[in-house]
Amino acid sequence: MEELLSRRDFLKRGGGVLLSMYALGLASCGGRASEGEDGAEWEPSRSVVMIVPFDPGGGSDILGRAMAAGLEEVRPGLNINVENRSGGSGAVGYSYLLEQRGDPHFLLASETAGVALPITTETPFHWTDYTPVAQIAEDATLLVVRQDAPYQSLPEVIEAAGAERVLVGVAGATGLDTIVTSLMEEDQGVEFERVVFESGGEIVAALLGGDIDIAMLNPGEVIGQLEAGDMRALVVFADERYEGEQLADIPTAQEEGVDVTFTQYRGLFAAGDISPEERSYWEEAILEWAETQSYDEYIERNYLISEIRAGQEFEEYLREYETTLEGVLGESGG
Structure with a gap:
């Protein structure tokens, strides 16, 4: 990878x-x-x-x-x-x-x-x-949660998925979100419950509405919600952090112990x-x-x-x- x-x-x-x-x-x-x-x-x-x-x-x-x-x-x-x-x-x-x-x-x-x-x-x-x-x-893809979500880090999400049902929104069988979710499951030996939507916009709405627990979304799809404080990005699934000021504080999944970059x-x-x-x-x-x-x-x-x-x-x-x-x-x- x-x-x-x-x-x-x-x-x-x-x-x-x-x-x-x-x-x-x-x-x-x-x-x-x-x-x-x-x-x-x-x-x-x-x-x-x-x-x-x-x-x-x-x-x-x-x-x-x-x-x-x-x-x-x-x-x-x-x-x-x-x-x-x-x-x-x-x-x-x-x-x-x-x-x-x-x-x-x-x-x-x-x-x-x-x-x-x-x-x-x-x-x-x-x-x-x-x-x-x-x-x-x-x-690149970000793992995002609502601002009031109980998860503060990717390891906490992984731990929850191993003990209970964690709902993740995805858009189709070949989307980047599905691929990253599958890679994370394979790397960590856990399983997420997928909820399929037609678009990233629907996933954003579902996450904000509490219908799902986490989402894998591109920065452009959620930058407004991140800036408004409605969502938090826990990690980016890339081999390096973003350099721009708005996203520079988001750690990579590898930094959090999950060997997934895609x-x-x-x-x-x-x-x-x-x-x-x-x-x-x-x-x-x-x-x-x-x-x-x-x-x-x-x-x-x-x-x-x-x-x-x-x-x-x-x-x-x-x-x-x-x-x-x-x-x-x-x-x-x-």
Whole structure:
């Protein structure tokens, strides 16, 4: 698990320089990365579609719209239309991209569901059917409780789960909250009682209303409640604490004796079977956006962790990610 998270500070520790060197290296090979053997550069010939496989307003929707705007920013004249194609916990959107095989004018805002869905359900696709362009961020999970909850630490939650019923809210079988809960159960030998909701917003409401005892939520989903003092975050399931002032005091699960670190990737997929020149165009463009102020603002505003992996490195990461998910979700797979 730690191996998946070892590049968390990529940009902070000089990733911007490395990205610049990457782009220069591509240029030295005969123009931009998208230049073909005949010397012609590939560029989109019409408007591009950014598929968001979830409803408007959520983290994936924010990701898709941020990437669309960012790509338009670094490629003047490019037009990207965002389309929400939700359903089946993301399966509808991914299936739609599958139908666009070979067409570089279709992109998708991808996250954990793209790898997890084929493990747990019968789907017509696997992540290798697409072209993984780049990861641009990680989303960590907080274990949160109501302000008046009896638990003051993660060990107290674990102790309670071993002696009584502890209700945890989750959003679906492949969500980050379900995965982290399963990893915690495996690591500590306890069992939580899951209550399934449709969204993080419903989980927040249920926790505040006393219908569940704990929740695994992303910082962006609960920052308002944390600031208002309605909730407390006991731990973050990442290998390092957040650096921002608002979240810096939250310990990691490992600090509390629970060996669980898992984050949700956020990144860009293109349709499968596109040419190397077409793939390089999108890789180069997304890497350029990762060096802009608008990218930094996206990361900061949504309490994400900046993490860049492009091309082959992203594919290798996804293979390791899939192995981890198979260990957690495989028993429920189709």
